Amino acid sequence: MDYLEKNQIGLIDLNDYRYPEALKNISKPPIFLFFKGDITLLRKERIISIVGTRRATKYGEGCVKQILKDLIEADVTIVSGLALGIDTIVHEETLYLKGKTIAVLGCGIDNLYPKGNVILRKKIEKYGLVISEFSLGTNPSPQNFPIRNRIISGLSTGVLLIESALKGGSLITAMLALEEGRDVFAVPGDINAPFSKGCNSLIRDSLAKLIVSGEDILKEYNWMKKTELGESLNKLIGKKLKIYNILKTKMHLEEIKELSTITTGELLGYLMELEMEGYVQSLPAGYYRRHI
Numbered sequence: 001m002d003y004l005e006k007n008q009i010g011l012i013d014l015n016d017y018r019y020p021e022a023l024k025n026i027s028k029p030p031i032f033l034f035f036k037g038d039i040t041l042l043r044k045e046r047i048i049s050i051v052g053t054r055r056a057t058k059y060g061e062g063c064v065k066q067i068l069k070d071l072i073e074a075d076v077t078i079v080s081g082l083a084l085g086i087d088t089i090v091h092e093e094t095l096y097l098k099g100k101t102i103a104v105l106g107c108g109i110d111n112l113y114p115k116g117n118v119i120l121r122k123k124i125e126k127y128g129l130v131i132s133e134f135s136l137g138t139n140p141s142p143q144n145f146p147i148r149n150r151i152i153s154g155l156s157t158g159v160l161l162i163e164s165a166l167k168g169g170s171l172i173t174a175m176l177a178l179e180e181g182r183d184v185f186a187v188p189g190d191i192n193a194p195f196s197k198g199c200n201s202l203i204r205d206s207l208a209k210l211i212v213s214g215e216d217i218l219k220e221y222n223w224m225k226k227t228e229l230g231e232s233l234n235k236l237i238g239k240k241l242k243i244y245n246i247l248k249t250k251m252h253l254e255e256i257k258e259l260s261t262i263t264t265g266e267l268l269g270y271l272m273e274l275e276m277e278g279y280v281q282s283l284p285a286g287y288y289r290r291h292i
Contacts, residue, residue: 010035026154026180030133034109037129049079049156051170052086052163053195060163063187064089070214072099073225079155105132106148107140149173158183164198171198184208224292250289
C-alpha cells in the first residue's frame with residue numbers, strides 16, 4: 001500500500017461505491033481496478049468507447065476528429081485503449097477539445113506502455129483517468145489485450161469502430177460489446193482498404209450501425225449538446241427545476257424526497273411530468289436518473 005500511495009495509484013474493488021454499475025454487470029467483471037486520475041469518470045452517464053487499427057490513415061484521423069467534436073460538445077466521456085494508431089488519436093483529440101477520456105491498459109498500471117505514449121499517458125492521468133485490472137509489474141503480453149477489451153466495451157453505452165481490419169483487437173472489442181448487449185457503431189470506409197474491411201463487414205452483416213458523424217450517436221441516445229441542453233433547461237422552473245438539479249446521479253425516490261423536501265405524492269407527480277418531457281428516466285426499484 002505504501003507503493004500505491006507514493007505513486008498516487010488508487011485501488012477499488014467490486015464492492016466499492018465508486019465501481020461502475022455498467023462494468024459490474026458484465027459476465028466477468030474485474031474484481032479489482034488500479035487507477036490514476038479522476039475515478040469519478042467511471043460513473044458518468046454518457047460514455048462511448050472508440051477503438052480502431054494501430055495503423056491509422058489520414059482518413060481515420062479525420063473521422064476521429066469530426067466525430068469527437070460532436071461527442072465532446074455533448075459532455076460524452078471517451079474510452080479507448082492507449083494503443084498506437086486510432087486509440088492515440090482518440091485520446092489526444094479528446095484532451096485537445098477539453099473533453100474527458102479514460103485509458104484502459106493491457107498491462108500493470110506501473111508499466112509505461114507503449115513507450116511512445118508516455119507523455120500522453122501522463123496527460124490522461126492529470127486530466128482524465130487511467131485504469132488497469134492487471135497486478136503491478138504485469139507486462140503487456142499479447143493475451144492481455146483481449147482480456148482488457150471487455151473492460152473497454154463494458155464501461156460504455158456503445159462502442160464505435162473507426163478503421164478496423166477483418167481480424168484484431170477492434171473486432172474482438174465489437175464482438176464483446178454485442179455479447180454484453182452494448183450498441184456497436186462503425187464508420188464505413190473504402191471497400192478496397194484493408195483497414196476498412198472490418199467496419200464494412202460489421203455494417204454489411206447488420207452487427208454495427210453505420211454512422212457518419214457524432215450527431216448520429218447523440219440522436220441514438222437522445223443526448224443533447226451543452227448548448228441545446230442549456231436551452232432546454234431554460235424551460236424548467238420552480239420545483240421541477242429543483243428536482244432536476246438534485247438528480248445529478250442515479251438516486252432513489254426517498255433520497256430525492258429528503259433533499260427536495262417535497263411530499264411523496266407531489267414528487268411522484270413532478271417526476272412523471274419530467275419523464276414525459278424527456279428530462280428524467282425512471283428505473284427499477286424506485287430509482288431515477290437524468291435522461292438528458
